[in-house]
Amino acid sequence: MRHYGKFYIDGAWVDPIESRPFELVNPATEEVYATVALGSPADVDRAVAAARRVFPSFSEMTKAERIELLETIIGVYQKREDDIMAALTEEMGAPVSLRAQVGAGLASMKQAVTSLRDYEFEVQEGINIIRHEPIGVAGLITPWNWPVQLACNKLSSAFAAGCPVVLKPSEFTPVSSLLLAEVADEAGVPAGAFNLVNGDGPGVGNAISAHEDIDVVSFTGSTRAGVLVAAAAAPSVKRVAQELGGKSANIILPDADLKAAADYNVKRGYSNSGQSCHSPTRILVQEDHLEEVLGYLADAVATLKVGDPNDPETTHGPVVNRAQYERIQGYIQSAIDEGARLVCGGPGRPEGLDKGFYIQPTIFSVTTENTIANEEIFGMVTSVITYKTVEEAIAIANDTSYGLGGYVFGKDRERALDVCRKIRAGRVFYDGAAANTAAPMGGYKKSGNGREMGAYGMEEYLEVKAIIGF
Secondary structure, three states, X not given: OEEEOOEEEOOEEEOOOOOEEEEXXXXXXXXXXXXXXXXXXXXXXXXXXXXXXXXXXXXXXXXXXXXXXXXXXXXXXXXXXXXXHHHHHHHHOOOOOOOHHHHHXXXXXXXXXXXXXXXXXXXXXXXXXXXXXXXXXXXXXXXXOOXXXXXXXXXXXXXXXXXXXXXXXXXXXXXXXXXXXXXXXXXXXOOOOEEEOOOOHHHHHHHHHHOOOOOEEEEEOOHHHXXXXXXXXXXXXXXXXXXXXXXXXXXXOOOOOHHHHHHHXXXXXXXXXXXXOOOEEEEEEEHHHHHHHHHHHHHXXXXXXXXXXXXXXXXXXXXXOHHHHHHHHHHHHHHHHOOOEEEEOOOOOOOOOOOOOOOOXXXXXXXXXXXXXOOOOOOOEEEEEEEOOHHHHHHHHHOOOOOOEEEEEOOOHHHHHHHHHHOOOOEEEEOOOOOOOOOOEOOOHXXXXXXXXXXXXXXXXXXXXXEEOX
């Protein structure tokens, strides 16, 4: 059995100071395929010291030098895409057909180059010079649902700003990030600028969050874990940028193309087996259109193929681990127990699958009182809710502790734009628009603070200085 026992610190593969083994389970087979070493606060100290040593020189790299470094990383990454995709399929069950897992990471890095090329780090405003300077050492904590894309996004934004990093990937998906360390090494990233320490949240994650020599923590994960990160970071008064949970609503306006809206919701909402913070998990439909929309949704779900992620015909693989599988099953059962109307799917695995953490794509017609209409599930479970007026739909959409994403479908663009403006969320998509890396990503309320992607993402790693009198 494979064992991933090394960390990447100060430009070299090193043994942990303290570690314990953690079993990696293939979610499609439920079998252990490898173990990984989980580190300790002592390993974090060593990584942070390396990053701190290189900061003076790394932060002084010119814009042209940073662009050259990022473009070199991109070139090496492209050569390793197949290896990275294979790791993602094994560690999280991403279907080989879901190349977006790899492509999104590439797009994030290319966007960082574009944003860096256009960014002015020093501007004259009257008698003041306003400078944007690297904040220092960045701690990056990434989740298991989009492990490569989010690591690439944070890493490239930090490098564009001139900040060395210490990365802790999820303990459930460490192999793909170890491959990113190989990419950084081959690309010639200066020793100490990229450091990777594997570990869990209470050990390594907490040590990164609390570390006095880390100047900013960028965290993506659950709201519960985000609260713990913020609490650990508070005594050091460091900046904390967080992208957390979501319960996004898709408002289908009365004049919308109902079939297009339903088809999009299934495609977007169930992408990555529903393991995306922005998933439109609540569909709000005018009450007269409920049955028609439910029919379109059921038809769209029937076209999906859930199964072996190594099969090119598979559209949706398993969820990441047993805990997530059981959690989702619990939500499905709660909806049934509460009297929600089951449209398709339901408890248990899809027919023909007797092992693996597979979820049936499931749709319920619910009220706003149902548990699944309010809590983040992180699986292929959609709640359809009716409204009488557009004003009521907006109120329902905003009646949540989250505010990460929103969706609006409607043929009257001005009316739809007005609805988009009234949704309290960081990103709102109109009529099936595709996500793009130039648009800042982040949330309102308990969906986090700060932004990722593009210039806004880079600015999370920059401090603002005013030089007065010039």
